[in-house]
Amino acid sequence: MTNILEKIIAQKKLEIAALDASALRHAAEQSPAPRDFLAAIKRRRFAPRPSLIAELKRASPSKGILAPHLDLFQVADIYTQNGAAAISVLTDEKFFMGKLETLHDLRFTHHSTLPLLRKDFTIDETQIYEARANGADAILLIAAVLTDDRHFADLHACVLDLGLTALIEVHDEAETERALKLKDVKLIGINNRNLATFEIAVATTERLRPMISPEIAVVAESGIFTAFDVDRLANINIDAILVGEALVTSEDIPAKVRELAGA
Numbered sequence: 001m002t003n004i005l006e007k008i009i010a011q012k013k014l015e016i017a018a019l020d021a022s023a024l025r026h027a028a029e030q031s032p033a034p035r036d037f038l039a040a041i042k043r044r045r046f047a048p049r050p051s052l053i054a055e056l057k058r059a060s061p062s063k064g065i066l067a068p069h070l071d072l073f074q075v076a077d078i079y080t081q082n083g084a085a086a087i088s089v090l091t092d093e094k095f096f097m098g099k100l101e102t103l104h105d106l107r108f109t110h111h112s113t114l115p116l117l118r119k120d121f122t123i124d125e126t127q128i129y130e131a132r133a134n135g136a137d138a139i140l141l142i143a144a145v146l147t148d149d150r151h152f153a154d155l156h157a158c159v160l161d162l163g164l165t166a167l168i169e170v171h172d173e174a175e176t177e178r179a180l181k182l183k184d185v186k187l188i189g190i191n192n193r194n195l196a197t198f199e200i201a202v203a204t205t206e207r208l209r210p211m212i213s214p215e216i217a218v219v220a221e222s223g224i225f226t227a228f229d230v231d232r233l234a235n236i237n238i239d240a241i242l243v244g245e246a247l248v249t250s251e252d253i254p255a256k257v258r259e260l261a262g263a
Contacts, residue, residue, distance in 0.1 A: 021126045027133035037115040037138035037165035041240040049262030051085035055244030058097035067248040082254045083263025088117040107135025125158045138165035143175035156182045189219040209236045
């Protein structure tokens with residue numbers, strides 16, 4: 001695990017220690033039923049282009065501050081109006097300038113019609129209850145972070161028990177094999193970013209895609225900036241793409257959404 005990942009996980013443990021697990025579990029059980037995130041992105045499986053999961057992202061450890069003053073609710077509306085199939089909300093505050101409140105407000109105040117993915121570093125069941133209570137329809141589980149197979153499986157089962165969609169993120173062959181052993185896995189994300197070097201290569205998705213059964217939906221993540229990149233991924237039967245940086249840094253966000261969504 002890289003130094004930055006170690007710092008992130010150490011921070012997550014501090015955040016989790018401050019949570020009220022029983023209250024969040026109760027809130028999760030009382031919250032509205034999640035929307036079907038998987039169906040939303042698979043709906044276009046027979047379209048010429050993969051579905052677009054458009055991300056709300058202000059910063060990242062590798063690129064620094066990307067779009068500090070963006071009105072995220074306005075951008076979410078732009079995503080919705082220009083062909084995105086779902087929205088990814090980065091909720092990590094310390095390293096990505098995200099906020100859990102953004103997820104909550106999108107669902108319950110702004111009434112987003114698109115299903116919402118909570119993108120964070122999930123290492124504990126309490127975070128899954130927190131995600132459901134704050135309006136998530138899907139949650140990210142990162143294989144590189146969840147190195148204990150039993151714990152990995154338990155978190156995945158918890159996500160499914162709460163009615164959420166689990167997006168299992170992998171970076172290499174070993175992680176892909178671990179993901180495929182999970183019971184009822186339905187959605188795998190291939191991250192083109194090397195977590196050790198932060199280098200990006202779309203060839204990672206091309207290399208790992210054949211390992212995954214056609215019955216499992218596949219999302220390509222990172223390094224997707226143009227229609228050419230999307231077409232390259234469409235050629236290997238990718239179901240969806242997850243894009244943040246290319247959208248939030250664009251001078252014309254609506255046009256960039258349409259370009260990548262094929263709208």
